[in-house]
Amino acid sequence: MGQGEGPVRDRGLKRAVGAGGLFTTGYGDVGSSIYYALGVTTLYAMGAAPLAIIIAGIFFVFTALTYAECASMIPDAGGSNSFARHAFNDLYSFIAGWALMLDYIVTIAISVIPAASYMGYFFPIFKTWPYSTLFAIALLLFLGALNIIGIRETTRFNMVLIAVDIVTQVTLIVMGAFLLFSPDVLLSQVHLGTDPTWRNFLYGISIAMIAYIGIESIAQTAEEAVDPGKNIPRATMAAMVTVLALYIGISLIALSAIPPQELATKWLADPIAGIAHSMPVGKEILAPLVAVLGVTILAVASNAAMIGASRLSFAMGSHHQIPGPLFKVHRRYKTPYLAIILVMVVTIVLVIPGDLPWLADLYNYGAMLAFSMAHISLIKLRLVQPGMERPFKLRGNIRVKGGEVPVTAILGFMGTSFVWLIVVATHEVGRVLGTVWMISGLIMYAIYRNMNKLPLVDRAEMPVEEIPKRKPMRIKKILIPTTGYAYFQGIVETACKVAKADGAMVESVFIQEGPTILQKGPGVPLEKGKAAVEKIKRTAMRYGLEVKEKVILQGRFAGVEILEELRKGGHDLVILGFSERSMVDKVLVGDVVNELLNSAPCMVGVGRDRRVGLPRERVGTPGPVRIKRILVPTAGYRRADRIMELACKIAKIDGASITALYIQELPLRPTRAIIDFEHSRGERAFRRVNEIAAMYGTKIENKLSSQGLPVGEEILHEASTGGYDLIMLGVSRRTRVGKLFFGDIVSEIIDRAPCMVYVGRDRLRANRISGWSEQP
Numbered sequence: 001m002g003q004g005e006g007p008v009r010d011r012g013l014k015r016a017v018g019a020g021g022l023f024t025t026g027y028g029d030v031g032s033s034i035y036y037a038l039g040v041t042t043l044y045a046m047g048a049a050p051l052a053i054i055i056a057g058i059f060f061v062f063t064a065l066t067y068a069e070c071a072s073m074i075p076d077a078g079g080s081n082s083f084a085r086h087a088f089n090d091l092y093s094f095i096a097g098w099a100l101m102l103d104y105i106v107t108i109a110i111s112v113i114p115a116a117s118y119m120g121y122f123f124p125i126f127k128t129w130p131y132s133t134l135f136a137i138a139l140l141l142f143l144g145a146l147n148i149i150g151i152r153e154t155t156r157f158n159m160v161l162i163a164v165d166i167v168t169q170v171t172l173i174v175m176g177a178f179l180l181f182s183p184d185v186l187l188s189q190v191h192l193g194t195d196p197t198w199r200n201f202l203y204g205i206s207i208a209m210i211a212y213i214g215i216e217s218i219a220q221t222a223e224e225a226v227d228p229g230k231n232i233p234r235a236t237m238a239a240m241v242t243v244l245a246l247y248i249g250i251s252l253i254a255l256s257a258i259p260p261q262e263l264a265t266k267w268l269a270d271p272i273a274g275i276a277h278s279m280p281v282g283k284e285i286l287a288p289l290v291a292v293l294g295v296t297i298l299a300v301a302s303n304a305a306m307i308g309a310s311r312l313s314f315a316m317g318s319h320h321q322i323p324g325p326l327f328k329v330h331r332r333y334k335t336p337y338l339a340i341i342l343v344m345v346v347t348i349v350l351v352i353p354g355d356l357p358w359l360a361d362l363y364n365y366g367a368m369l370a371f372s373m374a375h376i377s378l379i380k381l382r383l384v385q386p387g388m389e390r391p392f393k394l395r396g397n398i399r400v401k402g403g404e405v406p407v408t409a410i411l412g413f414m415g416t417s418f419v420w421l422i423v424v425a426t427h428e429v430g431r432v433l434g435t436v437w438m439i440s441g442l443i444m445y446a447i448y449r450n451m452n453k454l455p456l457v458d459r460a461e462m463p464v465e466e467i468p469k470r471k472p473m474r475i476k477k478i479l480i481p482t483t484g485y486a487y488f489q490g491i492v493e494t495a496c497k498v499a500k501a502d503g504a505m506v507e508s509v510f511i512q513e514g515p516t517i518l519q520k521g522p523g524v525p526l527e528k529g530k531a532a533v534e535k536i537k538r539t540a541m542r543y544g545l546e547v548k549e550k551v552i553l554q555g556r557f558a559g560v561e562i563l564e565e566l567r568k569g570g571h572d573l574v575i576l577g578f579s580e581r582s583m584v585d586k587v588l589v590g591d592v593v594n595e596l597l598n599s600a601p602c603m604v605g606v607g608r609d610r611r612v613g614l615p616r617e618r619v620g621t622p623g624p625v626r627i628k629r630i631l632v633p634t635a636g637y638r639r640a641d642r643i644m645e646l647a648c649k650i651a652k653i654d655g656a657s658i659t660a661l662y663i664q665e666l667p668l669r670p671t672r673a674i675i676d677f678e679h680s681r682g683e684r685a686f687r688r689v690n691e692i693a694a695m696y697g698t699k700i701e702n703k704l705s706s707q708g709l710p711v712g713e714e715i716l717h718e719a720s721t722g723g724y725d726l727i728m729l730g731v732s733r734r735t736r737v738g739k740l741f742f743g744d745i746v747s748e749i750i751d752r753a754p755c756m757v758y759v760g761r762d763r764l765r766a767n768r769i770s771g772w773s774e775q776p
Contacts, residue, residue, distance in 0.1 A: 045204025047189025062412030229391020
């Protein structure tokens with residue numbers, strides 16, 4: 001690839017999730033709700049809870065059908081947020097997405113509290129507040145950490161877990177049908193109009209909807225589905241039928257065995273445990289099994305909701321609907337860690353009271369609003385885009401303005417909107433907190449779009465960032481310190497080539513440390529130091545350079561002396577080297593390199609002087625070091641720009657070519673938004689390095705990593721297969737220094753690379769180096 005050429009790669013997301021995996025995702029989210037929804041529904045609908053669940057199930061069927069068609073024709077992560085964007089505009093899309101974000105947050109909260117109650121079977125203390133809240137918060141922090149580092153539960157493990165859950169619930173239903181089920185008991189408990197009142201019954205229907213929330217998760221996985229046009233509808237239908245059958249069966253058995261007043265109090269948070277406890281036989285086995293399943297299934301549901309929130313933040317961020325920080329990804333794990341942390345903080349606030357009915361009041365506000373947006377989006381798409389490819393198309397349509405509108409979508413919109421109105425009218429917590437959430441989100445959206453000069457309603461296209469023009473960086477003064485015990489010719493020549501390119505002055509300082517004098521005697525270090533300085537001078541002479549030398553006898557610690565020289569001398573670059581592995585450990589763990597990297601007022605270069613084909617004893621022996629190929633890994637940050645300029649100066653002297661390697665770090669199951677985000681960052685990084693190469697007239701090849709290896713392994717793989725003579729890496733902040741030098745990336749490259757390695761700290765003083773701006 002020539003100069004100025006950007007990467008041309010397939011941006012498609014690997015589709016590897018079949019119908020079974022999609023079903024697992026959907027059922028794991030929806031099916032978990034029965035572990036707490038039955039108790040909360042009974043709290044209001046009392047003996048009519050099965051009827052409330054059946055009515056809510058009808059609306060669930062309509063909603064599942066809408067999601068099946070929409071997700072099959074718009075297989076993007078984002079669900080109703082994506083549907084509304086295609087059907088309407090960014091404002092409608094934001095409303096749907098922000099409501100859905102509330103749904104995810106409450107899903108996490110309303111799942112971890114019952115998990116504590118099921119754990120209470122083994123540790124009864126977790127059934128009481130505040131210990132139930134402490135358990136829930138600990139589970140939240142654990143799941144949040146897993147999502148930040150990008151660990152995902154495997155589909156195979158989930159399928160096993162879901163299979164055990166379904167078998168257990170079917171077992172409870174079959175055993176209950178023979179041992180507990182009583183139509184007379186069920187009918188005797190229903191007194192509509194009095195117990196429950198009509199108001200409470202309607203309230204119970206709205207609460208029962210929480211049992212079916214989660215069907216959105218299949219749409220969120222649509223990008224990874226194999227043949228989404230077929231598998232998404234199949235998985236959605238399978239999840240719909242399974243959930244309906246189990247929920248209705250479980251509710252009938254539960255209220256045959258347990259009086260509604262007891263189910264709504266004693267077994268409010270763990271109703272399935274109440275069924276197992278009521279079994280006349282087998283409860284010794286069923287009760288602990290249900291407890292274990294309750295904890296694990298609810299943890300999986302909480303994690304699925306957290307993943308959903310993460311995916312949704314990517315989808316909204318990629319379309320400029322939320323501010324940058326909420327879309328910011330971790331440099332290493334490539335996950336929106338700030339969004340995950342914010343979700344955790346808000347969820348912890350909701351969890352602290354430990355009040356399940358309170359959360360249920362809030363739950364349906366966001367979910368019903370998002371579902372209503374999905375229904376109306378399908379209706380709008382049928383009218384304005386009738387020719388859009390629909391791998392799965394609902395039947396039972398009516399003609400409206402020349403288009404076909406599905407009856408189920410109309411009924412679903414009416415039903416979910418009606419439930420939302422019930423929430424607003426009767427759920428005080430949902431009405432207040434839900435409205436505050438939506439209004440604050442709209443204010444944030446308006447401010448963000450206005451600040452970035454983006455339209456509030458229409459779709460936004462963020463302008464391509466302009467890279468500011470600048471003059472080439474000029475190095476005027478270079479310091480090469482030595483203690484006399486090793487001579488790093490390749491590193492010295494690197495400094496000389498930079499000096500020759502810029503006409504810089506080179507200084508060499510020999511530091512004779514006090515402790516060294518006591519150990520070796522005053523003569524030996526001094527002689528070795530003078531010999532090292534002479535080698536530096538002879539190397540510099542080959543490049544037509546003169547070296548100003550300085551000797552510091554009985555000095556303090558070397559790092560302190562070097563920093564003192566840098567502060568007094570006004571140097572722009574200091575370069576030092578090491579070679580043996582033991583030296584790597586000594587230098588990196590010691591204070592010299594860390595002190596310079598963290599405190600030096602100029603650029604710092606630390607080099608490993610290993611050359612391909614030379615035995616260890618010949619490394620550093622006299623003779624020119626010719627650089628033909630240079631590898632510069634880049635992540636698009638400004639520190640890479642400065643290292644790239646040094647690489648260009650070296651390449652200009654030796655006529656070398658440069659390869660800029662952008663390594664895309666992706667989580668295990670990335671969404672299309674994550675893939676696009678990484679590609680856009682890669683393109684931006686290449687634009688920056690191409691601009692730098694153009695300033696120096698050097699050849700550059702842009703290379704996008706494709707091996708899928710960790711960062712260090714990607715660099716080593718490229719170095720070993722590309723025949724490079726020099727690798728140049730950049731680090732900047734103190735925290736990154738600690739991670740890189742004590743982690744697996746830089747130290748591993750230094751130890752295993754088949755060529756010279758140069759690690760640079762990119763701190764430059766703008767008042768000393770011309771043409772450089774310290775803008776962030």
